[in-house]
Amino acid sequence: MDTTLLTMLAVLTSAVVLVLGGVITHLAYRAARRNGSPVMRRFAAGFGLVTLGLLLGGGVHQLLGWSFLGGVLLQRSVTALGFGLLVYSLYGHADTETARA
Template identity: 85%
Template sequence: MDPALATVLVVITSAVVLVLGGVVTHLAYRAARRSGSPVMRRFAAGFGLVTLGLLLGGGAHQLLGWRFLDGVLLQRIVTVLGFGLLVHSLYSHADPEPASRS
């Protein structure tokens, strides 16, 4: 594949992932606020970190002039933290008291 085409495709797919990840994060955050659930807050934060990882990795490479692999490593570290938080939120015990529906 032509390197210029590959670059354009990486940028386009990254933008789509950022938009979709942002939407999922926003919806999870709204659900967390509505329910008052700490589990949902951790879930929203996990999705936020996964999405942020892509932004930070690409930004470090493109905007800060980091080497490509250094940017990828930063992305992977933040993504691992995000997925760890997602797993933690899914394996957490249910909230002791459901939020009141006012």
């Protein structure tokens, strides 16, 4: 495949992931505010970090001139933190409302 086409597809798929990740983060945040659940707050923050990882990885490479691998390392580090927070929100210390269910 042509490099230009691959670059366009990479940018397009990244944009779709950013939009969908942003929507999921927003919906989880609204749910957390609605019911006051600490678990949902952590879940929203985890999805926010996963989405932010993608934005930061590409951003530092394109805008700040970091190397491609430096951007990938930043992206994967922030994404790993986000997934860790997601796991913690699902299996960590449950609030009393969730513990009773």
